[in-house]
Amino acid sequence: MSTPLTECRCLGAGWCDRHQVRKTAHWVQLCRNRPSYFRMWEEGTGPGQTVSGHARLSPSAPERVAVAVICHNYGRFLEEALESILTQTRRADEILVVDDASTDDSAEVARRYDDRGVRYVRVDVRNVHQARRAGFENTAADAICFLDADDKLGSDYLAQGLSQFVDPSVAVVYSDVELFGNATGRSFYRDFDAGALHQDNFIHAGSLVRREALEATRPFDIEINPLQVQGDWFLWRRVLQGNWTARKQAGTYFYRQHQSNWMHEMRRVDSPKRYFDYAGLAHEIVTRFVPLSGRSGQWPQLSKFLSRQSWPHRQTRLVLVDTSRDNAFHATVRKWLSQSDYFDVRHLIHPVDDPGLADADRRDSEIRRRVVRAMWRIYGLLPQVAETEYVWVLEDDVLPPDDVCERLLRGFDSRTASVAAPYQSRYHDVYLVWDQHGVEAVAPRNGIEVVGGNGFGCVILRRSAISGHVFSRYKDAEDFDIAFYRRLGSSELVAKVDWSCLAQHGAEPPPGRVRQIVHFGQAIMRHAVDGFQKVDDETYQARLAACTRCASCDGVNWICREKSCGCRIKIKAGWRSESCPLGHSGPAHTNSCSRRGLASGSRRSTRKGVASSPGSASPDAASEAT
Numbered sequence: 001m002s003t004p005l006t007e008c009r010c011l012g013a014g015w016c017d018r019h020q021v022r023k024t025a026h027w028v029q030l031c032r033n034r035p036s037y038f039r040m041w042e043e044g045t046g047p048g049q050t051v052s053g054h055a056r057l058s059p060s061a062p063e064r065v066a067v068a069v070i071c072h073n074y075g076r077f078l079e080e081a082l083e084s085i086l087t088q089t090r091r092a093d094e095i096l097v098v099d100d101a102s103t104d105d106s107a108e109v110a111r112r113y114d115d116r117g118v119r120y121v122r123v124d125v126r127n128v129h130q131a132r133r134a135g136f137e138n139t140a141a142d143a144i145c146f147l148d149a150d151d152k153l154g155s156d157y158l159a160q161g162l163s164q165f166v167d168p169s170v171a172v173v174y175s176d177v178e179l180f181g182n183a184t185g186r187s188f189y190r191d192f193d194a195g196a197l198h199q200d201n202f203i204h205a206g207s208l209v210r211r212e213a214l215e216a217t218r219p220f221d222i223e224i225n226p227l228q229v230q231g232d233w234f235l236w237r238r239v240l241q242g243n244w245t246a247r248k249q250a251g252t253y254f255y256r257q258h259q260s261n262w263m264h265e266m267r268r269v270d271s272p273k274r275y276f277d278y279a280g281l282a283h284e285i286v287t288r289f290v291p292l293s294g295r296s297g298q299w300p301q302l303s304k305f306l307s308r309q310s311w312p313h314r315q316t317r318l319v320l321v322d323t324s325r326d327n328a329f330h331a332t333v334r335k336w337l338s339q340s341d342y343f344d345v346r347h348l349i350h351p352v353d354d355p356g357l358a359d360a361d362r363r364d365s366e367i368r369r370r371v372v373r374a375m376w377r378i379y380g381l382l383p384q385v386a387e388t389e390y391v392w393v394l395e396d397d398v399l400p401p402d403d404v405c406e407r408l409l410r411g412f413d414s415r416t417a418s419v420a421a422p423y424q425s426r427y428h429d430v431y432l433v434w435d436q437h438g439v440e441a442v443a444p445r446n447g448i449e450v451v452g453g454n455g456f457g458c459v460i461l462r463r464s465a466i467s468g469h470v471f472s473r474y475k476d477a478e479d480f481d482i483a484f485y486r487r488l489g490s491s492e493l494v495a496k497v498d499w500s501c502l503a504q505h506g507a508e509p510p511p512g513r514v515r516q517i518v519h520f521g522q523a524i525m526r527h528a529v530d531g532f533q534k535v536d537d538e539t540y541q542a543r544l545a546a547c548t549r550c551a552s553c554d555g556v557n558w559i560c561r562e563k564s565c566g567c568r569i570k571i572k573a574g575w576r577s578e579s580c581p582l583g584h585s586g587p588a589h590t591n592s593c594s595r596r597g598l599a600s601g602s603r604r605s606t607r608k609g610v611a612s613s614p615g616s617a618s619p620d621a622a623s624e625a626t
Helices: 025-033 035-043 075-086 105-110 128-137 157-162 194-199 211-217 231-240 262-269 298-310 328-340 365-379 404-411 480-488 513-529 537-547 589-593
Strands: 013-017 021-022 065-073 094-100 118-123 143-148 168-181 184-185 206-210 245-257 286-292 318-321 345-351 390-394 415-418 448-451 458-462 494-498
Touching: 021 025, 021 513, 025 035, 065 075, 065 128, 065 157, 075 094, 075 105, 075 143, 075 365, 094 105, 094 128, 118 128, 128 143, 128 231, 143 157, 143 211, 157 168, 157 206, 157 245, 168 231, 194 231, 194 458, 206 211, 211 231, 286 298, 298 328, 328 345, 365 480, 390 404, 404 415, 404 458
Parallel strands: 065 094, 065 143, 094 118, 168 245, 286 318, 286 390, 318 345, 415 494
Antiparallel strands: 013 021, 143 206, 168 184, 168 206, 390 458, 415 458, 448 494
């Protein structure tokens, strides 16, 4: 192909991104070899670029655009906003003022523009999210811009914005923001990245959005409180689900700074805002990834937990990864699914090794090798099925508190990759939680803590943290969870655990009803012989506190799971005659529920309790949670 005389880079007939026009082969030659034609296309006046006074855009671009001006007592600003719309280089096809219960002169200002094509509708919702819904429902254009009445648009905002709808997947077009009013300056926003948008917002409220994307994702069906939830961030995260995407345009949105902004209203209600509320995480759909190894004895407890756990089932995508190779177990799981009220479920049959491997002795080097590779295969599915930003992994022998999902989500902020519920190792007196040097916790701690990593038994992860991640070894770390967190350590994201969410790991169910009655009767006799003596309130509370840190404690029903007991903890905790049936502590039954790790003292322990240099991996790796 000959060297062009102009800066044209067209390679052949078709759509030209530079000039936003579909060129024939003849037009390509003119653009390449005739500077006068090239200049016309550069200026937007070339062949095919103008139709009825509007620039010809990509075939997938919206043909009509509406601007819905959202107003609540902003009559003093409304005229400036409307003038910025009416003086656009690409005139809006619809202009609508949505007056949300204003008590000032907003209606009078809007009525002065009747003869210039501005329509007016009044609502009484006192909610900017629902006022935008009214703007959506009272317009019909292919694209819509929700302009706050105290802001304004740059003169080429609509023209530049429409030019970025270059293919049908572009749902939102946003821009940089220029501040005016009480503060000045310019906010430069990044190019679109779906994962980054879930961490923090960089798409302003006045962006252009494709109507069919709003119709498909239905963000206005969800009721939010805009004084708690950052409404535009919630709106764009909701719209940009699935394969919808966003692009940045060259035009400018002007954002007025003043004391009655919605942002100032939010700060007055609750400052500082908590991320869970600000991001509207209570409305998130969570993918729950549950590997099932075929443990029939654990399934009744797990299935009951899945049924009663408190995160809304309609906001859950339940993925059960069944590796059991057991047709009877498959049938049991399918029967439960048919009777459950989860609306979105998947039961994946995914054989990774021989049946029973999960409970084989991992101190055997060959067993351990097979378990490690089985875990790679199981968790290799995770990035494929994670269709939501938050992914809750729950392994089949770990039982956390019923409200653990919300509690873990409340631990997130913009820099958090994962929040986990800690649980104790089945093989050592440590918790599967380690610091940046690989040293494991030997006793439970308090609150939410930034850690070096944790087991995957009960953890919520960001999809953006696992997207593109390969679950395999990393340097000298074979275990998938150790490798994951070592890779994460090179990013700006952090891992956390919430020590208030202690989970049971591999605990057996309490003894049967008859045995519980016998044991409790024996305890009553001991209590009577002791003269019905009780402990003081301080001792009683200390015993209950110890119970909450125990693997043998059913913290929901307050029952001891030990086969030699099974009694109601809150009753026997107050009896002086009772002592731990496991011999872990002195008098009082509930001290029987002290963690086995507490009995061993406060010794330092590396991963799985094997002394090693920082960063080394021990023989009994994190895959024990399978």
